[in-house]
Amino acid sequence: MESHNFNELFDQWAKEYDQTVYDRHGEYNEVFEDYETILQQVIDGLPAAPATILEFGVGTGNLSAKLIEAGYKVIGVEPSDEMRKKVEQKGLQIDLRDGTFLNIPLATEERVDAIVSTYAFHHLTLSEKERAITLMKSFLNPHGRIVFADTAYENAEAKEAIFKRVEKQGRMNLLYDLNSEYYELIADLGQIFEKNGFVTEFSPLNRYVWLISAKI
Numbered sequence: 180m181e182s183h184n185f186n187e188l189f190d191q192w193a194k195e196y197d198q199t200v201y202d203r204h205g206e207y208n209e210v211f212e213d214y215e216t217i218l219q220q221v222i223d224g225l226p227a228a229p230a231t232i233l234e235f236g237v238g239t240g241n242l243s244a245k246l247i248e249a250g251y252k253v254i255g256v257e258p259s260d261e262m263r264k265k266v267e268q269k270g271l272q273i274d275l276r277d278g279t280f281l282n283i284p285l286a287t288e289e290r291v292d293a294i295v296s297t298y299a300f301h302h303l304t305l306s307e308k309e310r311a312i313t314l315m316k317s318f319l320n321p322h323g324r325i326v327f328a329d330t331a332y333e334n335a336e337a338k339e340a341i342f343k344r345v346e347k348q349g350r351m352n353l354l355y356d357l358n359s360e361y362y363e364l365i366a367d368l369g370q371i372f373e374k375n376g377f378v379t380e381f382s383p384l385n386r387y388v389w390l391i392s393a394k395i
Contacts, residue, residue, distance in 0.1 A: 206350045210330065212385040217328050218242050220384060221295050222249055224326040224392045230292035233318065235280055236299025240266040243273050246295075254291065256284060280311040283318060290320045297328045298388075301360045308363070309371040316375050319395065325377070327391040328384060330362045338364065341387070365389065 202208060218241060225232065228250030237243055237255040239262060246253050253271075256278045257263050266275055278284035280303055285291075294315050303311055315325060332338035345354045365381050368391060372379040377393035384390050 206353050209385065210353070210387045214241075217384050217388060217390075218245050218297065220382075220390050221297060221326050221328050222246060224324070224390070225251070225293050225295070226322075226324070231290075233285070233291040233294045233315075235294065235296040236302075237266055237273070237275065238262050238298075240269050240271050240273070242295065242297050243271055244269065247272055254285070256280075281307060281314065283314055285318050289318060290323075291318055292320050292323055294319065294323070294325045295327065298330075300327050300329045300391075301362050304361050305363060305367060305371065308361075308368070309374065312371060312375045312377075316377075316395070321395070323395060325372075325391070325393040328388055329391065330387045331368060331381075331389045331391075332362060332364050333383070334364060334366070338362075 202211075221242065222245055229252055231252045231254065232246055233254045233256065234243055234246065235256045237257040238259075240255075243253050243255055243266065253273045255266065255273045255275045257266065257275065258277060258279050263275055263277070266273065276284040280300070300308060300311075312325070316323075319325075332341065342354070342357060345357060369379050369381070372391075372393045376395060378395075379391065379393040382390040382392075
């Protein structure tokens with residue numbers, strides 16, 4: 180179920196992605212609430228610039244632009260052709276490569292200081308996430324870190340409450356996403372990072388999204 184299965188969807192979404200993200204009244208407005216702050220929180224968790232950052236799921240380049248502005252060197256990984264075109268249209272100074280969490284387009288000897296991603300890790304199953312973390316760790320410098328922002332659930336009760344809320348709101352597209360994607364419980368995410376030797380902290384950023392900060 181890894182990212183390549185979503186390429187067609189994201190190729191179609193590329194034209195309207197930013198509109199969805201910044202729509203204050205749309206179906207996904209609570210998922211993207213405080214979006215700019217969420218991007219900044221990811222950056223605030225990174226080592227000081229000019230560190231080299233590997234970003235997965237670049238999308239239209241919103242986080243990339245902020246990273247570059249802050250003085251970071253950015254290697255971007257994005258499997259969608261149309262999303263990559265959007266990034267290129269923005270003229271960002273980014274080393275943009277075709278790849279996925281499980282097919283990392285770095286040379287064996289390449290190393291980065293941190294790995295970031297927003298709204299993307301949920302495309303992998305829990306077992307794929309564990310494999311991805313193992314792969315990512317192999318490209319991190321000593322004392323490297325992973326900083327993600329993505330939808331997750333504090334516990335089973337919180338998950339059930341969100342499903343009931345979304346159903347009551349009549350947000351059927353969002354409900355479909357919650358049912359079909361791989362949004363995890365915080366405890367399960369913590370466990371797979373710990374298995375790979377990371378110390379992990381979780382902070383809620385809005386009703387849906389959590390900041391995941393993992394250090395070796």
